[in-house]
Amino acid sequence: MQEEKLKQIDGYLNALKTNKSELLDNNGTFLSVEKYRCHLNNGEDIIREKLLKGGIDGSAVIILAVTNNNEFILTIEPRVFTKETVDVGLSAGYIELGEEPIEAAKRELLEETGYTSENFTSLGSFYQDQGCSGAYNHYFLATKCHKVKEQNLDEGEFIKYVLVSYDELNFLLDNNYIKGLNSAYALEKGKKLIRR
Numbered sequence: 001m002q003e004e005k006l007k008q009i010d011g012y013l014n015a016l017k018t019n020k021s022e023l024l025d026n027n028g029t030f031l032s033v034e035k036y037r038c039h040l041n042n043g044e045d046i047i048r049e050k051l052l053k054g055g056i057d058g059s060a061v062i063i064l065a066v067t068n069n070n071e072f073i074l075t076i077e078p079r080v081f082t083k084e085t086v087d088v089g090l091s092a093g094y095i096e097l098g099e100e101p102i103e104a105a106k107r108e109l110l111e112e113t114g115y116t117s118e119n120f121t122s123l124g125s126f127y128q129d130q131g132c133s134g135a136y137n138h139y140f141l142a143t144k145c146h147k148v149k150e151q152n153l154d155e156g157e158f159i160k161y162v163l164v165s166y167d168e169l170n171f172l173l174d175n176n177y178i179k180g181l182n183s184a185y186a187l188e189k190g191k192k193l194i195r196r
Contacts, residue, residue: 030054051133053094058128058135061105062092062182064190065115065142071163073113073145074172078158082179088172089183091161101125101138109142113161114149117142123189139186141193166194 024035024047034050052058065073079087093108095101102120110116123139153159164172172178173187 049132051129051135053135056094056097058133059095059101059137060092060128060135060182061095061101061108061138061140062090062186063105063109063140063142064090064123064186065109065113065117065145066194067115067145067163069163071165072169073109073115074162074164074169074178075112076160076162079180084179087180088177089180090186092182095138102140105138105140105142109145110149111152111154112159114147114151115145116148117145119143121193123186123193126185137182139182139189141186141190 020039021036024037030053032052032055034052036048036050038046038048040046067073073091074088075091076086076088078085091109091112093104093112095104099107105120106116119142121141121143123141125136125138127133128135128137151159151161169187173184178184178187
């Protein structure tokens with residue numbers, strides 16, 4: 001990248017950086033919205049709403065899990081606000097307050113599938129929706145997963161899981177069974193490591 005272009009971008013980033021936020025409004029259900037007035041370094045103010053989940057930012061983990069037999073663990077669960085109302089994807093869940101992402105990944109995989117692993121590799125971390133949330137998703141590849149117990153689902157959680165081969169996984173992805181961006185992204189990132 002040209003140095004001049006990079007300086008221009010850095011200038012824009014600095015000018016639009018928030019230097020102070022004031023909470024203006026708060027309502028308290030699982031999904032709630034806080035309203036902020038944000039003061040930018042360029043002297044302007046903007047009003048933004050921040051989405052919270054259960055009173056926290058809603059950061060989550062997504063786990064691409066591979067068993068000792070080189071099978072992939074996919075979950076199937078209700079996604080009531082999608083056109084299909086159900087989704088094939090990967091184990092995932094919210095990070096609890098004070099919990100490290102890796103611990104959340106281990107906990108969610110165990111709860112949703114009964115599988116565990118000691119071999120977790122980070123596939124990166126990215127914001128869910130920067131426009132209205134501070135939620136940060138952490139993607140993991142878990143290899144050599146093995147079954148240690150039955151599922152232990154939360155109340156109101158209905159999850160089935162299936163084991164599929166690499167070719168089956170690709171078929172499901174190519175034929176639009178896996179539609180969630182988080183799952184598709186983890187699969188794409190994980191493919192480089194899986195091939196090794």
